[in-house]
Each structure stands twice: as structure tokens, then as C-alpha cells.
Amino acid sequence: EADIYQTPRYLVIGTGKKITLECSQTMGHDKMYWYQQDPGMELHLIHYSYGVNSTEKGDLSSESTVSRIRTEHFPLTLESARPSHTSQYLCASSEVGQGIIGGYTFGSGTRLTVV
Amino acid sequence: AQSVTQLDSQVPVFEEAPVELRCNYSSSVSVYLFWYVQYPNQGLQLLLKYLSGSTLVESINGFEAEFNKSQTSFHLRKPSVHISDTAEYFCAVQTGANNLFFGTGTRLTVIP
Numbered sequence: 001e002a003d004i005y006q007t008p009r010y011l012v013i014g015t016g017k018k019i020t021l022e023c024s025q026t027m028g029h030d031k032m033y034w035y036q037q038d039p040g041m042e043l044h045l046i047h048y049s050y051g052v053n054s055t056e057k058g059d060l061s062s063e064s065t066v067s068r069i070r071t072e073h074f075p076l077t078l079e080s081a082r083p084s085h086t087s088q089y090l091c092a093s094s095e096v097g098q099g100i101i102g103g104y105t106f107g108s109g110t111r112l113t114v115v
Numbered sequence: 116a117q118s119v120t121q122l123d124s125q126v127p128v129f130e131e132a133p134v135e136l137r138c139n140y141s142s143s144v145s146v147y148l149f150w151y152v153q154y155p156n157q158g159l160q161l162l163l164k165y166l167s168g169s170t171l172v173e174s175i176n177g178f179e180a181e182f183n184k185s186q187t188s189f190h191l192r193k194p195s196v197h198i199s200d201t202a203e204y205f206c207a208v209q210t211g212a213n214n215l216f217f218g219t220g221t222r223l224t225v226i227p
Contacts, residue, residue, distance in 0.1 A: 006158075033214070041153075041203055041205075041219065041220035041222070042217075042219045042220065043205065043217045043220075045214060048214060058214075090158055090159065092158075092159075096212070103149050103151075103161045103164055103215075104159075104161070104215060105161075106151075106158035106159040106160070107158050108156075108157050108158045109156075109157070109158050111156075
């Protein structure tokens with residue numbers, strides 16, 4: 001079954017550590033996204049990609065970085081984690097094409113806690 | 116610029132009662148509209164969408180939403196809720212090939 005996978009589901013890490021959140025999709029979607037979800041539920045777009053070698057910053061400024069070397073893989077990296085990075089991170093993908101408006105497919109999320 | 120307003124942050128409702136979750140949007144161009152549902156400790160799932168055609172759209176689990184262009188609304192309704200409908204619900208709008216823009220969400224709690 002085509003899907004989008006995020007690992008790890010939960011991560012507790014100390015301040016100053018480098019972390020990478022993994023996101024992979026099997027649907028061949030060109031466009032991928034990272035959202036940060038606050039405890040109050042609001043979703044903020046922090047990064048997105050149109051395809052391989054494309055990365056763009058979203059509406060919310062973030063200290064994280066992303067890469068897109070393969071269509072199916074869109075990892076997010078924090079070079080030095082801080083308590084302010086504590087949040088839920090959601091990865092999504094969507095199909096792009098003439099007249100294609102299908103909505104996004106989301107992964108299950110990574111809940112990050114920085115202590 | 117586009118925006119989405121979900122007027123109610125929390126909606127408690129008794130089991131088997133009807134519910135309406137409100138969503139209003141603003142946009143200067145034509146929009147595509149979506150409702151997503153998020154169950155505890157999960158990602159978002161597409162519930163239903165309006166792209167064109169009939170203004171009333173339905174999901175497989177009994178929810179429906181009606182696109183009202185004059186009132187710029189896309190309210191979500193269900194005539195009789197289940198305990199299993201307890202979740203967060205997000206309204207979202209998209210214009211053209213731009214990114215989805217989400218509302219702040221509504222927490223629906225179904226009371227036994």
C-alpha cells in the first residue's frame with residue numbers, strides 16, 4: 001500500500017544534539033512538505049520541496065534544514081537541538097500536475113522533546 | 116492573500132447528537148477546500164474535499180460539507196456523532212497550485 005513513513009515516532013534528546021527526522025513516501029509524489037504542529041494544534045509550514053534538488057522555506061522561520069536527493073526521501077535536520085524545538089513534526093506529500101488537486105497525504109508524525 | 120478561520124477551538128457534543136464545525140475563508144481567487152481529521156497521536160487524514168461541481172460533498176463516515184461561495188464558508192456537519200469521531204478537525208484552502216493553508220483546528224469531543 002502506498003504510504004508515507006516518518007521515523008522515529010517519538011524522540012527525547014538533550015540540548016545541543018544533532019538530530020535528523022526521516023520521511024519517506026512510496027507514492028512517487030513530487031511535492032513534499034514539513035509542518036511543525038504546536039501543542040495548541042496549529043500547523044505551520046516550515047519547509048517544502050517541488051522535487052529532487054528543490055527545497056524552499058515555508059511560512060514559519062525554522063532553524064532546521066532539509067534535503068531532497070531522492071524523490072521518495074525528505075529528511076529534516078536540526079544541527080543543535082534546543083528546548084524551543086520541542087514540537088510535533090509532520091511530513092506530507094502531494095501529487096503535482098495539470099489539473100491535479102488531490103490534497104496532501106500525511107505521515108504519522110514525530111513528537112520531539114528536547115530536554 | 117488567503118486565510119482560513121475556524122471559529123470554534125473546542126466543540127463538545129453528546130453522542131448521537133448533530134454537530135457543525137464552522138470554517139470561513141477569504142481569498143480573492145477561486146479556491147479548493149478541504150477538511151482533514153487528526154486522531155490522537157496520528158497525522159492528518161483527508162476527510163473530504165471540494166474542487167468543483169456539486170457544492171455538497173460527503174465523506175464515507177457520514178460527514179458532509181457544503182461550499183457556500185456567497186458566505187465564503189465550508190462548514191462540516193454530521194447528523195449523529197459517534198464516540199469514535201472524537202478528534203481534531205482542520206479546514207484548509209488551496210488556490211491554484213499553491214500550498215495548502217490550514218486553519219487553527221477544532222477539537223471535537225463526543226461525550227457518552
